[in-house]
Amino acid sequence: MRGTFLLAGSSFMFACWYLIQSKVLSVYPYKYWSSMATCLIGGFQTALAGVIVRRDKDAWKIGCDINLLTIVYSGALATAGKYCLNCWAVAKKGPSYPPMFNPLSVVFTVVLGSIFIGDDITVGSLIGTTLVIVGTYVFLWAKANELPEK
Incomplete structure (x- = not known):
């Protein structure tokens, strides 16, 4: 807790x-x-x-x-x-950009933990990393298509 x-x-x-x-x-x-x-x-x-x-x-x-x-x-x-x-x-x-990349540390942890420590890649970690990557992509896509302020 x-x-x-x-x-x-x-x-x-x-x-x-x-x-x-x-x-x-x-x-x-x-x-x-x-x-x-x-x-x-x-x-x-x-x-x-x-x-x-x-x-x-x-x-x-x-x-x-x-x-x-x-x-x-x-x-x-x-x-x-x-x-x-x-x-x-x-x-x-702007301030909304850097926090979006914090979840990518989960992806790096899964990959590097598997390579260097020999951790198992589980279904949960694959689903989690996929969701993080998709979420980051959707954010970047939305920011690229954002209308400029007038």
Whole structure:
């Protein structure tokens, strides 16, 4: 139950963020600085939540191993890269565009999990990925056929 509420809350907050980001970009032209500020504030919030949830000092030790590589990858590519690409997409296409591509992570998870981890591709995952791809296509088709504002 807790995970469902957190996921719904995350989706709602991302929807709010895209709307705020489109307004910020119309006033503040330095879009990558706003992305950096977002990542920095999110990093402080995550660190605070981590300290509250995980008080064991051994859990916070970082060595020169896969844990360090995971942290650098997650920070540099998964977070900073994503925010920069989202910021660029919001500036070019508007706030409704980037959230439409979030469900594609399910498709990539199914495919890459099958390739690298050896997960089974089930009927449910095939139906889900098909629905995600069809939904994304319908959205892109509708955006391409949208009437211009007068």
